[in-house]
Amino acid sequence: MAISVPLDGEGFLVNRDDWNEDLARELAQTDDFEMTDQVMDLIRAARASYDDDGVVPPIRIFAKKSGVSTKELYNIFKKGPMKLICKWGGLPKPTGCV
Template sequence: MAVSVPVDGEGFLVNRDDWSEELAAELAREDEFEMTSQVMDFIREARSMYDNDGVVPPIRIFAKKQGVSTKDLYGIFKKGPMKLICKWGGLPKPTGCV
């Protein structure tokens, strides 16, 4: 099933206002990842931090605020935790992320 809203070549939302929790789960499924309540909590928190600060939080700061280690995040997401959190969360691609 294809995502029903415009995304860029890497699957990031073109329009942040298109985001919803249902869409986040759909985007994760397209990446062969099953959305969990923990991951949705991470996404909500990253969106809140972005709304407050205007930037995607660096992984170390994000992990510390969530009470987890960066290793924990990599254990959950396997690769590029902040990139996936931002992609599924309708946020811009993190800087320093290739």
């Protein structure tokens, strides 16, 4: 399946406005990840936080705001939860502790 919008070298959206939930599912699928309602809820929460603050929240703050533990995020995503949430959510690549 070919993604029909421009991505950077790491698979992040070039244009944030290209994002939609179907695209999020496609991006996750290219990473061999099955999108769940819980993951989509986390992506929506990260997007809302980004819209409010203009930055991707650090994982500890995001976990607290989302009502999940950092450990739960790692159980769901295995590695780099914020990186994947941002990648699939059409947000900029997070910096710092992800």
